[in-house]
Amino acid sequence: MRWLVLCAALLAGVAARAGDAPPVSVRAHVEPEQPTIGQRFRYVLEVDAPAAAEVVVAQPDGRLGDFDILDFGTDPPVQRDGRTVTTRWWSLVGWSPREHAIESPAVRWRAPGGELADVPGAKTAVVLASVLGDANEQTDIHDIKGPEPVSPDRRLWYALAALVVLLALVGLVVRRLRARRRARTAPAPPPRPAHEIAAEALRALRARRLPEIGEFKEFYSALSGIVRRYLEDRFVVRAPEMTTEEFLDATARGTVLEHGQRELLGDFLAESDLVKFARHVPTLADSERVLGAAERFVEETAVRERLPVEEQRAAG
Numbered sequence: 001m002r003w004l005v006l007c008a009a010l011l012a013g014v015a016a017r018a019g020d021a022p023p024v025s026v027r028a029h030v031e032p033e034q035p036t037i038g039q040r041f042r043y044v045l046e047v048d049a050p051a052a053a054e055v056v057v058a059q060p061d062g063r064l065g066d067f068d069i070l071d072f073g074t075d076p077p078v079q080r081d082g083r084t085v086t087t088r089w090w091s092l093v094g095w096s097p098r099e100h101a102i103e104s105p106a107v108r109w110r111a112p113g114g115e116l117a118d119v120p121g122a123k124t125a126v127v128l129a130s131v132l133g134d135a136n137e138q139t140d141i142h143d144i145k146g147p148e149p150v151s152p153d154r155r156l157w158y159a160l161a162a163l164v165v166l167l168a169l170v171g172l173v174v175r176r177l178r179a180r181r182r183a184r185t186a187p188a189p190p191p192r193p194a195h196e197i198a199a200e201a202l203r204a205l206r207a208r209r210l211p212e213i214g215e216f217k218e219f220y221s222a223l224s225g226i227v228r229r230y231l232e233d234r235f236v237v238r239a240p241e242m243t244t245e246e247f248l249d250a251t252a253r254g255t256v257l258e259h260g261q262r263e264l265l266g267d268f269l270a271e272s273d274l275v276k277f278a279r280h281v282p283t284l285a286d287s288e289r290v291l292g293a294a295e296r297f298v299e300e301t302a303v304r305e306r307l308p309v310e311e312q313r314a315a316g
Contacts, residue, residue, distance in 0.1 A: 194233035195302030
């Protein structure tokens with residue numbers, strides 16, 4: 001029976017002490033756990049209080065315990081299970097290598113409509129380490145070291161390496177100069193045959209499809225220009241500077257064109273002049289016919305660019 005009474009009394013005492021415990025708690029720690037002399041470290045204070053409580057944390061003036069305050073701040077509060085955790089931090093630095101104790105700044109709290117009450121603080125031990133490590137081991141006087149071996153003189157090797165690099169650069173420059181000289185003295189590639197240039201221009205004109213959109217005048221002007229430039233390049237006749245009559249007279253007196261080719265060219269140039277100067281409106285069939293005639297004229301006269309075997313030998 002006595003044991004039951006004793007246990008009941010103990011439980012009652014514990015309950016009484018628990019009832020006397022404040023609803024606000026304070027925790028503190030440092031980051032990193034073991035800083036060195038002159039190293040910044042952070043002292044973090046966390047206050048756990050009811051969500052509706054007002055918490056007031058005192059701000060130390062210049063120093064916190066044995067440490068200088070370099071900076072301080074407050075993190076956003078965090079809600080946990082109906083309670084609020086408020087975090088304050090101070091950036092500290094110390095200069096004495098030993099164990100220090102930091103008493104947390106004063107913390108007070110107040111319930112809604114209540115009065116401010118003190119909260120028991122937290123005590124944190126901080127071991128400030130020396131940058132020299134173990135003083136007994138590091139500060140002993142040791143014998144002086146022996147002389148360092150003299151490194152070999154490598155200046156000759158450096159000079160030889162520089163000479164090799166210089167010779168390589170000179171060789172590269174000489175090769176480029178020779179290649180450039182050969183490029184200048186190499187014969188230029190032969191010009192493209194006149195009939196290839198004209199045939200390519202006629203294909204490009206056909207692809208523009210000018211007659212189909214009603215641009216007959218531009219079509220005939222472009223076609224006439226292609227044929228005249230072809231005649232100038234092919235037969236060395238100043239066709240672009242002559243009128244149609246002057247050019248036909250010049251080709252009739254010489255052997256530049258055959259009779260059938262002169263007739264084909266005359267019909268083509270006359271029809272082109274009608275469209276360009278006499279406001280003649282051709283049809284799509286007319287445009288196709290004159291374009292085919294120009295292509296046929298270039299193809300027929302291109303055969304004459306190939307010299308007979310006897311003329312090739314004589315030219316060689």
